[in-house]
Amino acid sequence: xxxxxxAPTLRPFEAVGGFTIGVVDSLGRFGTFFGEALGAAxxxxxxxxxxxDRIDYIGYRSLLIILLTGTFTGMVLGLQIYLTLVRFGSxxxxxxxxxxxxxxxxxxxxxxxxxxxxxxxxLTAEIGIMRITEQIDALTVMALNPMRYLVAPSILAGxxxxxxxxxxxxxxxxxxxxLVGVRLLGLSEGTYFGEMQTFVDMSDIMTGFWKSISFGxxxxxxxxxxxxxxxxxxxxxxxxxxxxxVLSSVLILVCDYFMGxxxx
Amino acid sequence: xIQIESLVKSxxxxxxxxxxxxxxxxxxxxxxxxxxxxxxxxxxxxxxxLLYPDAGRVLVDGVDITTLRxxxxxxxxxxxxxxxxxxxxxxxxSCHANVAFPLREKLRLPATEIAKRVDAALGQVGLEGMGAKxxxxxxxGMRKRVAIARALVTEPEIVFFDEPxxxxxPVLVNTIHHLILDLHRRxxxxxxxxxxxxxxxxxxxxxxxxxxxxxxxxVGPPAAIQAxxxxxxxxxxxxxxxxxxxx
Numbered sequence: 001x002x003x004x005x006x007a008p009t010l011r012p013f014e015a016v017g018g019f020t021i022g023v024v025d026s027l028g029r030f031g032t033f034f035g036e037a038l039g040a041a042x043x044x045x046x047x048x049x050x051x052x053d054r055i056d057y058i059g060y061r062s063l064l065i066i067l068l069t070g071t072f073t074g075m076v077l078g079l080q081i082y083l084t085l086v087r088f089g090s091x092x093x094x095x096x097x098x099x100x101x102x103x104x105x106x107x108x109x110x111x112x113x114x115x116x117x118x119x120x121x122x123l124t125a126e127i128g129i130m131r132i133t134e135q136i137d138a139l140t141v142m143a144l145n146p147m148r149y150l151v152a153p154s155i156l157a158g159x160x161x162x163x164x165x166x167x168x169x170x171x172x173x174x175x176x177x178x179l180v181g182v183r184l185l186g187l188s189e190g191t192y193f194g195e196m197q198t199f200v201d202m203s204d205i206m207t208g209f210w211k212s213i214s215f216g217x218x219x220x221x222x223x224x225x226x227x228x229x230x231x232x233x234x235x236x237x238x239x240x241x242x243x244x245x246v247l248s249s250v251l252i253l254v255c256d257y258f259m260g261x262x263x264x
Numbered sequence: 265x266i267q268i269e270s271l272v273k274s275x276x277x278x279x280x281x282x283x284x285x286x287x288x289x290x291x292x293x294x295x296x297x298x299x300x301x302x303x304x305x306x307x308x309x310x311x312x313x314l315l316y317p318d319a320g321r322v323l324v325d326g327v328d329i330t331t332l333r334x335x336x337x338x339x340x341x342x343x344x345x346x347x348x349x350x351x352x353x354x355x356x357x358s359c360h361a362n363v364a365f366p367l368r369e370k371l372r373l374p375a376t377e378i379a380k381r382v383d384a385a386l387g388q389v390g391l392e393g394m395g396a397k398x399x400x401x402x403x404x405g406m407r408k409r410v411a412i413a414r415a416l417v418t419e420p421e422i423v424f425f426d427e428p429x430x431x432x433x434p435v436l437v438n439t440i441h442h443l444i445l446d447l448h449r450r451x452x453x454x455x456x457x458x459x460x461x462x463x464x465x466x467x468x469x470x471x472x473x474x475x476x477x478x479x480x481x482x483v484g485p486p487a488a489i490q491a492x493x494x495x496x497x498x499x500x501x502x503x504x505x506x507x508x509x510x511x
Binding site for chain 2: 129130133134135137138140141142143144
């Protein structure tokens with residue numbers, strides 16, 4: 001049956017409706033994808049080898065960039081916070097200020113952004129290329145679930161590696177603050193670490209931990225989804241990779257705000 | 265037997281299959297020919313359950329696979345071997361590991377049995393001793409042969425070949441065709457080959473089906489197709505330019 005033509009005055013409503021349906025459809029696919037991945041992750045057979053490979057891919061190979069960015073973030077924090085605190089004669093609080101900034105906010109967020117830039121983009125590109133070269137179809141027609149081989153191990157590896165990368169980022173960041181505050185600007189070592197022990201408690205560490213876990217899920221979920229649903233050819237892979245990194249980065253910051261509001 | 269009944273598929277406003285029907289007899293080599301972009305690969309993707317039709321049925325030994333999902337569809341796929349157009353070998357695995365993959369993951373065979381069967385499969389396609397190489401390190405023709413070895417190593421009942429000779433030189437085209445024929449004689453699988461290698465493909469086909477305008481324009485033994493009075497078939501076989509096309 002031929003469609004009735006839409007009156008020109010109603011076309012903006014049609015456009016809004018079409019856009020809304022598109023957004024809801026995409027969100028539905030996105031959610032279903034995660035549900036399928038979760039199903040594959042918790043039911044046997046478990047792909048232990050693929051999981052270990054993904055830990056290496058997402059975590060171990062991101063170690064150098066985490067060490068570098070963590071150290072320099074801590075050094076910058078040490079310098080800037082010291083210069084501010086010294087105006088009020090409160091430089092003794094440099095240690096807790098650096099530690100709390102890193103543990104609660106900067107550690108989880110910057111570590112997640114760095115891992116997204118290094119491993120998330122590579123994950124999308126790798127799965128995207130597997131899609132366009134029919135390697136994912138090959139798995140499917142072998143009666144093997146590609147979610148079990150490609151997506152579930154990545155999400156589980158994100159769950160493990162992001163908190164570890166965050167912990168490493170925090171430790172080297174605190175060390176960077178120590179280098180500047182204690183070694184360069186002359187604050188006593190006892191003050192730097194002693195005040196840190198007084199002001200930083202377990203709830204701060206757990207806040208950072210929960211954030212890093214949620215970022216681990218979000219980044220691997222977005223990056224594998226974008227790779228899985230890539231467009232055509234090299235251009236499609238390039239676009240999916242860019243979208244994955246941008247969307248992951250935005251979601252990291254959005255999640256950070258909401259989790260920071262909810263967590264103690 | 266595979267029976268395709270009144271298959272209809274459109275992508276947006278673009279109709280690709282318009283009620284196509286075809287029968288693929290068990291144990292035969294059925295070749296589907298037709299122009300590039302004519303829907304041959306779309307048809308093949310329906311047969312292997314990667315696409316679902318808008319209307320129509322695909323019956324594999326009486327089971328309509330267009331209604332199957334998940335494990336039920338996987339049960340049918342366990343009987344399949346598929347050779348994709350580009351080979352679809354896993355980049356991160358060696359040729360040996362690629363061929364071993366379905367044996368390890370699908371059949372869960374012991375390592376010694378897998379090694380034996382992989383060596384035999386690579387030998388059958390003339391690639392003895394090449395197992396350690398990665399797909400990026402071998403030629404296009406070798407990749408196709410590894411893909412054939414991977415598709416056949418589980419001894420499937422039905423094998424689909426999606427343009428197995430695209431991009432190869434004439435010598436390799438004939439080599440791959442004779443390899444398919446030789447393996448078919450040995451294992452007696454049902455083969456569906458999508459190709460536009462004319463006239464070489466007629467040498468291996470039991471049945472040839474010409475796909476045109478979303479329908480099977482003609483189907484029959486190679487000799488009958490080559491002698492067909494249909495202008496569409498003759499134009500395709502002779503490679504005549506578009507302006508003489510029958511409408």
